[in-house]
Every structure is written in C-alpha cells, then in structure tokens.
C-alpha cells in the first residue's frame with residue numbers, strides 16, 4: 053500500500069475528509085519533495101501538490117505520480133488552490149497539522165474556507181513514519197556510518213588547547229566530505245564543566261587536560277539522520293570519571309538488551325534508571341532515554357519512563373543514558389538501534405571503553 057493510501061485509511065477512521073500537510077518532513081515522506089516551500093492536500097479522492105516557480109521543476113522530477121502538481125504565483129494563490137480542492141472534493145472537515153501550521157496561516161485559511169471545519173490534529177503522518185521500510189533503514193545505516201567515520205578521523209586531531217568550536221567544525225566538515233548533506237543538528241561539543249549541560253553546543257572554550265568531552269553529532273544521508281554521542285577523556289582522567297563512564301555504558305547495555313518488538317516503550321528507560329539507581333547516579337540522569345530517529349532527528353516514538361505503547365519491528369530509536377554532575381562534568385553515550393521481531397540491532401559500533409587521548 054502506498055503512503056497516501058495508508059494516510060487515507062487514517063483519515064477515514066478519524067472521519068476526516070482531507071489533510072493539509074505543512075510539515076516539511078511529512079511533505080517529503082508523502083510526496084518525495086525535498087525542497088522547502090510547498091503544500092500538500094490529501095483528500096479521500098485526490099492528492100494535490102502546490103508550489104511556486106522556484107520549485108516547480110524540482111517538484112516535477114521528485115514527486116510521486118499520485119499527486120497532481122499545481123503552480124501558484126503568490127502566497128494568496130496557495131490559499132486559493134487549497135480552497136479550490138476543498139470545493140471540488142466536497143471536503144467538510146479538513147485536518148491541519150497542529151504542530152506544523154503557524155497561527156497566521158491558520159487564520160488566513162479560515163477566511164478562505166468560512167463554511168468548512170479546519171480541525172487541528174497531531175501525529176497523523178508522524179505515526180506512519182515510525183515504522184521504517186528496508187530502504188529507509190539502509191539510509192539511516194549509512195548516516196550512522198558517515199557520522200562514525202567522521203568521528204574517528206576528527207578524534208585524531210583533538211588535543212589540549214583547541215576549542216570546542218574547532219572540534220565541531222572539523223566533525224561537521226568530515227561528515228560532509230563523507231557524503232552527509234548537512235549536520236543533522238548543531239554539533240554539541242561540551243568539555244569539562246560544560247559537559248554537565250546536556251545540550252551544550254560548542255563554544256570557543258579550549259579543551260584542557262583532565263577533562264571529559266561530550267560530543268553529540270549526526271549526519272544526514274538522503275534525507276535520513278543519525279544521532280550519536282561519544283564521551284572521551286583528555287590526558288589523565290581521575291578514577292571516579294572512569295567508574296562513572298563504565299556505569300553509564302552498563303546502563304546503556306541493560307537498556308539495549310531489553311528492547312524487542314512487543315516490549316513497553318517505557319521499559320528500557322526503567323532498566324537504565326534502575327541500574328544507575330543502584331550506583332547512586334539516577335538523580336544525575338536528568339532526561340529521557342531516547343527518541344525515534346528518521347527524517348527528523350527527534351521523531352516518534354519517545355523513549356522515556358512515561359512513554360505509552362510498545363516497540364514494533366522496524367522502529368529506529370536512540371538509546372542515550374547520561375549523567376551530569378553540575379560544575380564538574382557530564383557523560384553520555386548514544387547509539388542508534390533498529391527494533392527487530394526478536395531483540396534489536398545496534399547500528400555501527402558501540403563505545404565500550406572510555407577513549408582517552
């Protein structure tokens with residue numbers, strides 16, 4: 053079944069006549085379009101792709117033949133094209149993406165469709181994206197491979213006195229050279245005390261001996277992301293840091309080995325947290341265990357201790373426990389895994405030992 057057909061099944065079930073797709077990853081997933089300005093309207097009867105002159109040629113090459121392609125000249129005309137389809141297909145209730153439509157667009161659209169109901173919805177397309185096809189899994193695998201190779205090259209250049217920004221720049225440069233379209237997100241390089249900021253993006257702080265350095269980075273290959281975190285040490289590292297590293301690694305392994313199709317999404321987080329609790333580190337593990345990964349670096353499902361639902365074969369998720377000691381240091385280890393019918397598969401290699409440069 054095509055993605056459009058899957059979506060129509062959902063529309064029918066929810067008694068919706070159409071969906072206006074405005075999220076760029078959702079638009080790409082359904083149509084194949086990789087550009088940045090276009091609307092999709094999928095009704096039970098038709099599928100319309102609307103863009104302007106900048107993207108018309110690209111859209112002609114990229115989009116699935118299920119869509120009728122329409123060109124408009126102005127923002128006003130976008131609304132007109134949507135209204136025309138709504139009329140033609142006798143749409144009464146059109147769903148809009150609550151997370152992907154700005155309020156001003158929503159208000160304008162209401163004026164164009166005074167007698168219709170626009171119903172904000174979340175997760176209609178995102179739900180479909182949770183389970184990856186073989187082709188999608190291959191792209192993610194390649195994105196992991198690129199990030200990992202770039203890290204191995206970059207690590208050789210890390211030494212005391214160079215800045216977090218320089219390390220981030222080299223890492224992103226090496227990912228590009230290896231085939232990444234862009235960095236999946238602003239690269240995190242957080243050294244020493246800054247490591248205790250779970251999302252401490254790189255600054256001009258210089259790396260010092262004796263520090264732990266948290267690097268969180270990802271590549272994008274054919275539209276699919278990877279997301280890895282490595283913690284390394286520089287110079288002589290005190291025993292406490294090494295012990296904590298081992299515990300974070302063990303917590304990650306406990307979580308990974310608990311993941312399989314049919315297991316509660318909240319289970320691996322509990323596994324990791326319980327292990328850290330035994331070692332009195334749970335209070336420093338201040339975020340959820342992980343998240344889904346695909347066309348967006350954070351997507352469904354969330355993997356934390358309040359997550360509802362079950363793992364299913366074909367999901368790709370990150371497993372990234374960390375501990376953050378304010379004013380001292382941080383440790384996080386993150387890998388990307390594919391959920392299987394039985395168990396799961398870690399993409400790339402895991403980082404068992406603390407690498408000390």
Ligand SMILES: [Mn+2]
Nearest residue numbers: 279370372386
């Ligand atoms: Mn992550």
